[in-house]
Amino acid sequence: MTNRRDVLKLGLAAGGMAATAHGKVEFRQSGLVFPQGFTPSIEAAPSPPIVPFKDPLFRMPVATPEPLSTFNPLPDGRRHQRFYDFPPVDYYKENIVQNRWVYHTEGPYAQGSWHWGWQNDAAGLFHAPGPTYKVRYGEPVLVRRLNNLPPVGDPDARVQFALPSITIHLHNGHTASESDGIPTDFFNSGEFWDHHYANFPAGFDNREIMNTLWYHDHRLDFTAPNVYAGLSGFYLLFDDLDSDNENDPNPDAFRLPSGDYDIPMILHDVQFNQDGQVVFDFFDGGLGPRVEPEEDSDTIYIGSSNFTLFGMLGDRITVNRTISPRLTVEARKYRFRLLNGGPSRLYLLSLRLERADGTVVDNHPGLKFYVLTNDGNMLQEPLEMESFPLWVANRVDVVVDFSAFEPGDKVYLVNRLEMRDDGAGESGRLLDEGDLVMRYDVVPQNPDVGDPSRIPDFLRELPDINMDEVRRERLWVFDYDNGQWTVNGRVMDPNRIDALIEQGSAEVWTIRNSGNSWSHPVHTHFEEFQFLEFNGKPIANDSFLRSRKDIIELGPNEEYKFFGRWRDFFGTHVMHCHNVVHEDHEMMIQWKIVPPGMGD
């Protein structure tokens, strides 16, 4: 067992802080700024107790296409850029509704929590996360999303904190603006939106092929509550190499674990009230906002003492919207696609072994990840890592080989990253024992299947970085000013375009954090980029950061420089902090792809 308490960031150990006996950082109070010592909901009003590892991991159904004849009106190609270059081969419908979702089968949770999610017909399974898309490069699709959520003020509207006006972003599809799900492209209750996904690699360069993507709400001002309310899911892209077939006879195919052995897992930390209903940090939800005022008290609402502009933390870590689940695994290789769905919590994930006799082992050689992707993009070669960071919206595909363990062993997925109480970033410390996120129960291999999967030595080559293509450089400074989250000293204005980028050009962007206490998982839409420098130094060739990425893990006082291209479509997209509470208040800029010669 590791009992060291590592200080991640030496810079944070500056004056004014003291560590208490239980390892929390205490900040000195000041009467001149709002006191730092507010009690977060996870301490003031913890979620009801649970029986950990009781419930199995939820496996999202795979999305199934529907006949075009069932679409009324028919999709209209004149609404989409390059629709006729990439005519859909499959058409999907998503029916987004409110219903009860069971996070846990004990105590008040068992009755189900009011939730947003997907349900194709009244008799069908209601579920969140949404259906997992399994689609292929070269096969464009169209997704019609129907907003059948109860409108604001409807007596049946039970998810009180979220706005039933939604926009669904495909993160990080190479998708035209009108299908990207940008914040202002929202549709209300009783409305639908058609999203066209062309499913071709950026610049028609096969080195730009992406594999693990996800979709989630992106509504202006309400992204954090709307994603938290249930609107997230996986979109998996396959190609000839990552072919969804561990028995693929193609000699070039990766033959990674596939089918039942390829499992997407989305992490959301959620807070519940005593009725087992989901609460957002500001005010109570689920039950109805009002409770009777106590005698001689001002108590009316339940919620955090702040309107939280910093972050939203929950004390129940859920995987595929199940609290502390278990998964029975055969003693063979599995591909886990780990995604941090937010809203604000950052993770550092590792594995821990508990033998059948209860002995806990932290240093077994099987306790490692073969890391395949960063942000869902194949690395050049798999990396063996004992732990990896998972910031909001990061997708890290890993292989875990359970053949290293005995049947009866229990392997835990552990989070060791401690957050600031206010949710605005890392505290700078590691948790001693960590939170047990979920448990894998090892059983013998299925002799009929065995383990035909492989971990290839080489994955995908990186696209060239050609500095001759760079038309200009830009600097984006992420900061906190006047109580607001800002980029270059400004808050998001949906009518302002902050960068006019010429189609087909490359640019070099510097992303800087001017704050020294908070972290920003910064995300830019549409195309992946490659880091050139971190804090002024080049990225080592064997680094986990040597990858195509769409998230910048911007810690306190840090600075990244990246090379990016903008190809194939025109229109407006966004870059923003993916701590979605920061995004909502209003840490976001808009950039627009324009014809050559019309850039700024």
Place this chain on the structure above:
Amino acid sequence: MTDINDRSQVDTEPVTPDTSVSKAISARRKLLASLPAAIAAATLPALAFGRAGEMDIQQCSEDTLRRVAAARFPDVTVTDHQGQQHRFFADLIQDRVVMINFMSIEAEADYPVTAQVARLVHSFADKIGKELHVFSISYDSTNDTPERLAEFARQFDAPEGWRFLTADADSVVALGLKLYRAEGRPHRKLDADLIHYGNAASGLWATVGSMYQDLDLSRRRIASVMPREVPPSPQLRQAGPRRLNTHGAIYDNAEPGRV
């Protein structure tokens, strides 16, 4: 556009939790002496407490924190610009769609937040006081008396339903703490503040930047939390995307001419 080598964007002395005490004190002294208006809500408690006389700031701050933590929503007594007293939550907010901002009469000249609120108020016209209630809370407890606030309200032609509120410093800070986590450094170049909007009956809360340019969009953001009825129809309306090369509001992709 920002120059790649421009280091002026880097704040040399950020106020963060570990350094806030001394810097906030010196910042307050400097700014109170020179131009308090320009620092706006960033040092709301400093202003409120600073002008409340000889109170023990540390003690008051801790009391306020305790009170808010216990109260969840501070249902403090406020006085409006017509001299009437209200319980902030029970009388003014509960069950309503509201818009709230913090202001002071003195700050308005340099920092015209209330003028921006006024644009929104007038765009909602006769909905104000019925479907939408507006509260401008002064953080200058000493100077912004109900009489002065009444005169201020007249300057903006404030309709019934837009109330300018004053309260004791402790109560103002309690409201600020609940609605606006304004810990941070004053950044005089930043001409922005937040306007809160919410539906207290349902529990929907959000903010819009006060220096918004697009009145229609800001109005629509606020209207989005108002109760709405969707006519029961099996046929959903297509919100978007609109046809390529057609134009319309950025927030509504329906075909031009459609309602």
